[in-house]
Each structure stands twice: as C-alpha cells, then as structure tokens.
Amino acid sequence: MAEVLLSAQKVTKRFGGLAAVNGVSVDLWRGKIHAVIGPNGAGKSTLTNLLSGDLPPTSGQVLLGATDVTGWAPERISRQGLGRSYQKTNIFLPLTVHENVRLAAQSRDAQQPWNPLRWWPDTRSDTIKNRATSARLESAIELSGLKDRRTAIAGAMSHGEQRQLEIAMTLATEPQVLLLDEPLAGMGVAEAERMVELLQRLKPAHAIMLVEHDMDAVFALADRLTVMVNGEVIAHGTPPEVRADATVQAAYLGEDH
Numbered sequence: 001m002a003e004v005l006l007s008a009q010k011v012t013k014r015f016g017g018l019a020a021v022n023g024v025s026v027d028l029w030r031g032k033i034h035a036v037i038g039p040n041g042a043g044k045s046t047l048t049n050l051l052s053g054d055l056p057p058t059s060g061q062v063l064l065g066a067t068d069v070t071g072w073a074p075e076r077i078s079r080q081g082l083g084r085s086y087q088k089t090n091i092f093l094p095l096t097v098h099e100n101v102r103l104a105a106q107s108r109d110a111q112q113p114w115n116p117l118r119w120w121p122d123t124r125s126d127t128i129k130n131r132a133t134s135a136r137l138e139s140a141i142e143l144s145g146l147k148d149r150r151t152a153i154a155g156a157m158s159h160g161e162q163r164q165l166e167i168a169m170t171l172a173t174e175p176q177v178l179l180l181d182e183p184l185a186g187m188g189v190a191e192a193e194r195m196v197e198l199l200q201r202l203k204p205a206h207a208i209m210l211v212e213h214d215m216d217a218v219f220a221l222a223d224r225l226t227v228m229v230n231g232e233v234i235a236h237g238t239p240p241e242v243r244a245d246a247t248v249q250a251a252y253l254g255e256d257h
C-alpha cells in the first residue's frame with residue numbers, strides 16, 4: 001500500500017504583511033507525483049522552501065515520515081531523506097558528471113558526524129564506506145540516464161543534460177522524497193521529453209512534488225495537483241478534476257487545458 005512520506009499541514013509563511021503561503025496542506029505519497037501549479041508569485045517556491053527547511057514556516061507543521069521536521073535546518077532534513085533540486089543549477093561546471101555526482105554522494109558521508117568510522121582512515125570500515133558511496137554514485141548516474149556521459153565536463157553539456165545532472169546529484173544522497181523546482185524550465189521539446197521519462201523512472205521509488213509551468217508535462221505526469229493563487233490553494237485533485245474546475249479555469253488555466 002502506498003505510504004505518505006511527507007505531510008505538510010496548514011503551513012503559512014508571512015513576509016511582513018504578505019502571506020506568501022497561507023494555510024497550505026499537501027501529502028506526498030511514495031509512487032505518486034504531486035504537481036503544484038499556479039501563476040508567478042503564487043507561492044510555489046516558498047512552499048518548496050518550507051518543506052525543504054530553506055525557510056522556517058510562520059505556522060503549521062511538516063512531517064517527514066513520522067518525524068516532525070518543522071524548523072529543522074535543510075541539511076538535517078536532507079539527512080532524514082528529502083532531496084530537492086533548485087531552479088538555478090547547482091552544479092560545478094569545470095568538473096565531470098562523475099566528479100559532480102561523487103561530491104554529492106560524499107556529502108552524505110560528511111553529513112554523518114556521529115559516525116565514528118568516519119575518522120578511521122585506511123581501515124576496512126573506510127573501504128566499506130567507499131563502496132557504499134560508489135554504489136550510491138553509480139546508481140544515481142544510471143537512474144538519471146547519464147551513464148554514457150560520465151566523463152563529460154558539466155559546463156560543456158546541454159542545458160537539459162545539466163538538469164539531469166542536478167537530479168543525479170540529488171539522487172546520490174538517496175532521498176525518499178524529491179522536491180523538483182521547474183525541472184523542465186528552458187528545455188526544448190526533445191530535452192523535455194527526456195526529462196519526463198526520467199521523472200517517470202523516479203516515480204515508483206519516490207514521493208515527488210513537482211513545481212512546473214509546462215502544463216503538458218504536468219498533466220502527463222501528475223497523479224494529483226494543487227493549484228495555488230496568491231499563497232492560497234484554490235483547487236486540488238486529480239488532473240481531470242482540476243481541469244474541469246471552473247475556478248481554476250477562470251484564475252489560471254485558460255481554455256487550452
């Protein structure tokens with residue numbers, strides 16, 4: 001049976017007098033893609049930041065599995081199993097695909113200060129740790145579809161491949177929950193199709209929240225949608241339910257969808 005891996009309950013974020021996110025609740029299920037859509041300034045990025053710990057909520061609660069992570073630092077939430085990609089690429093351009101993903105995989109080890117084996121150089125435990133890191137690294141490269149590009153310099157790759165690499169780096173930390181902020185932004189048709197395939201590959205093992213402006217991709221991928229306008233949820237449901245919603249039609253989707 002599918003499980004809820006992340007539950008945001010009535011989260012609110014105020015910036016002075018502005019409620020950028022106002023009492024929003026979202027459940028993310030393993031094996032499901034939950035898209036959050038809305039016009040510019042609707043609060044989608046702010047909501048993502050509240051779930052990842054990049055911003056503390058003014059009120060409300062965020063549960064990761066059974067753990068209340070409200071107010072935790074992003075690194076701690078990441079260790080607890082949440083990975084996110086950002087709108088702006090986070091990769092090291094002079095390094096290869098392999099080197100970038102290795103850094104991300106190693107960052108997971110470096111994030112375990114309580115692990116006494118971490119300080120033991122050249123021992124069997126070190127070898128075991130390195131093997132675990134390598135396994136994470138290889139599976140992230142494979143899953144992201146970059147197996148044949150492992151020696152490519154990141155800065156010389158296409159925009160679409162750079163976004164794939166960013167997802168590979170997120171996967172190297174072995175997240176259960178993935179928050180993806182506009183993974184298709186700026187892509188051509190072929191690149192967007194490749195990214196849609198990648199998201200479909202990631203779906204079975206992860207709970208995914210997708211913030212995306214490309215409505216064709218959203219309606220092709222999403223199991224559930226939340227529609228935000230001015231920080232508020234104006235509709236939520238399955239793609240057919242949302243498409244048929246008169247408020248959504250008027251406020252956002254227009255007549256094309």
Ligand SMILES: Nc1ncnc2c1ncn2[C@@H]1O[C@H](COP(=O)(O)OP(=O)(O)OP(=O)(O)O)[C@@H](O)[C@H]1O
Pocket residue numbers: 015018020038039040041042043044045046047
């Ligand atoms: N750090 C901040 N300080 C003050 N206001 C902010 C801050 N971050 C966001 N806002 C405001 O909060 C509202 C929601 O912004 P947000 O970036 O979350 O929207 P969005 O739906 O992600 O938009 P877009 O689709 O353009 O990325 C906007 O009015 C924005 O100006």
